[in-house]
Amino acid sequence: xxxxxxxxxxxxxxxxxxxxxxxxxxxxxxxxxxxxxxxxxxxxxxxxxxxxxxxxxxxxxxxxxxxxxxxxxxxxxxxxxxxxxxxxxxxxxxxxxxxxxxxxxxxxxxxxxxxxxxxxxxxxxxxxxxxxxxxxxxxxxxxxxxxxxxxxxxxxxxxxxxxxxxxxxxxxxxxxxxxxxxxxxxxxxxxxxxxxxxxxxxxxxxxxxxxxxxxxxxxxxxxxxxxxxxxxxxxxxxxxxxxxxxxxxxxxxxxxxxxxxxxxxxxxxxxxxxx
Numbered sequence: 001x002x003x004x005x006x007x008x009x010x011x012x013x014x015x016x017x018x019x020x021x022x023x024x025x026x027x028x029x030x031x032x033x034x035x036x037x038x039x040x041x042x043x044x045x046x047x048x049x050x051x052x053x054x055x056x057x058x059x060x061x062x063x064x065x066x067x068x069x070x071x072x073x074x075x076x077x078x079x080x081x082x083x084x085x086x087x088x089x090x091x092x093x094x095x096x097x098x099x100x101x102x103x104x105x106x107x108x109x110x111x112x113x114x115x116x117x118x119x120x121x122x123x124x125x126x127x128x129x130x131x132x133x134x135x136x137x138x139x140x141x142x143x144x145x146x147x148x149x150x151x152x153x154x155x156x157x158x159x160x161x162x163x164x165x166x167x168x169x170x171x172x173x174x175x176x177x178x179x180x181x182x183x184x185x186x187x188x189x190x191x192x193x194x195x196x197x198x199x200x201x202x203x204x205x206x207x208x209x210x211x212x213x214x215x216x217x218x219x220x221x222x223x224x225x226x227x228x229x230x231x232x233x234x235x236x237x238x239x240x241x242x243x244x245x246x247x248x249x250x251x252x253x254x255x256x257x258x259x260x261x262x263x264x265x266x267x268x269x270x271x272x273x274x275x
Contacts, residue, residue: 025251025255028244028247028248028251029244029248030046030047030048031240031241031244032055032056032241032244032245032248033048033051033052033053033055033241034048034052034241035050035052035241036241038050039240039241052241055241055242055244055245056245056248056249058242058245059242059245059246059249060249063228063232063246065225065228065246065249065250067221068223068224068225068227068250069225069249069250071138071222071223071224071225072207072208072224072225072226072250073207074138075138075141075142075145075206075207075209075213075224076203076206076207076209077203078138078139078142079142079145079146079149079202079203079206080199080202080203080206082142082143082146083146083149083150083153083199083202084153084195084199084202086146086150087150087153087154087157088157088188088195090150090154091153091154091155091156091157091158091160091161092157092158092161092183092187094106094154094158095158095159095161095162096161096166106154106155106158109150109151109154109155110151110155112148112150112151113148113151113152117148117211117212118211120144120148121144121211121212121215124144124147124212124216125215125216128140128144128216134216137216137217137218137219137222138217138222140216141209141212141213141216141217144212144216145205145206145209145212148212149202149205149206152198152201152202153198153199153202156194156197156198156201157191157194157195157198159194160191160193160194160195160198161187161191161194163191163194164186164187164190164191168186168187168190169182169183169186169187172185172186193264196264197261197264200257200261203257204254204257204258207254208226208254209224209226210226210227210230213226213227214226214227214230225246225250226250228246229243229246229247229250232246
């Protein structure tokens with residue numbers, strides 16, 4: 001088999017896999033435009049003959065979607081801010097002071113990422129209840145998300161710090177800078193791209209978090225959009241166009257962020273691999 005034929009075959013397989021992966025997303029957008037009869041038509045139509053746009057304003061007003069989106073944004077930004085402040089310093093220490101114990105500690109940190117949120121929620125909920133954190137549910141969710149996502153952030157940012165030559169810090173120290181000054185004026189500007197990309201990935205994950213929010217936040221006025229979407233559904237649900245409209249409004253901003261910043265995300269994830 002020639003290289004040209006092989007490349008075309010691999011391209012065709014890749015396009016088929018992409019189409020399979022993106023089809024549920026396409027179906028979500030299309031369902032929002034269908035009427036009740038068109039949703040349950042047999043065979044199903046892949047494009048509505050008469051698109052209906054009324055599901056979007058109906059869901060936005062009847063479900064108070066603006067409040068849900070605001071809560072999701074507050075939780076995601078709070079988690080990103082807390083993780084960035086604490087995780088950047090931790091990643092720098094693990095990158096600069098390397099020995100066997102640091103490697104063991106990094107391995108233990110990575111093991112925390114393996115634990116599913118559904119397993120961790122029970123002890124977290126009990127602990128927060130005992131110290132009174134449930135009285136501020138959004139803050140409790142922010143701390144829970146930060147604890148869960150911190151290992152992922154630390155590992156990515158550590159690789160970024162390792163790609164910054166130590167000679168630059170040493171030169172700054174010779175010129176009279178302190179260790180803190182060298183970090184803020186030399187290392188941090190060079191690592192900002194990797195930190196930014198890691199923060200974006202954490203934001204995308206926190207914006208869609210469900211398990212902690214569902215278990216910790218009981219008051220409707222503080223619940224994020226992920227919990228609001230879940231409450232929309234029930235055993236006898238037939239408003240699939242409205243549910244899909246809710247999901248579309250919820251998911252589209254994250255998709256837009258990913259599409260606009262995909263090149264920076266890829267470059268940031270691979271920056272530490274070139275050392």
